[in-house]
Amino acid sequence: MDPWRYSAQGIAVSVRVTPRGGSDAIDGIETLANGRSVLKVRVRAIADGGAANRAVTELLAKALGVPKSSARVLSGATSRLKQIAVDGDPRRLGEMLRNLSASPDA
Known part of the structure; x- marks a missing residue:
């Protein structure tokens, strides 16, 4: 099951963020203990003052080829589990995310 709607x-993407992860990267799809699928994302930024949220939205926008203003946090601003909205052609964005999450060196 894809972690996006x-x-x-x-699209709205369910992500699990690792702040101070050493680099900014998309690390694939993970299934949580409750059965929910999430896109694993790590960022160099620390989780302070919204820096990690900014880094996550900028990473997703860049990876999906949309302007930074097209990605925003819908929910989970203070949590590792977040919902990120990305504006654009849903079919194209979903296909790009599928390719990014399947590639281990995304």
Whole structure:
């Protein structure tokens, strides 16, 4: 099951963030203990003052080829588990995420 949902504006992605992860990267898809799928993301930024949230939205925007302003945190601003909205063509964004999450060196 994909960790994203499609909408008319784009997609909403469930992510699990690792702040201070050494580099900014998408590390694939993980299934949590409750059965929910999430996109694993790590960022160099620390989880302070919204720096990690900014890093996550910027990483996803860059990876999906959309402007930074097209990605925003929907929920989970103070949690490792977040919902990130990315505006754009939902089908194209979903296909790009599928390719990114399948590649271990994304």
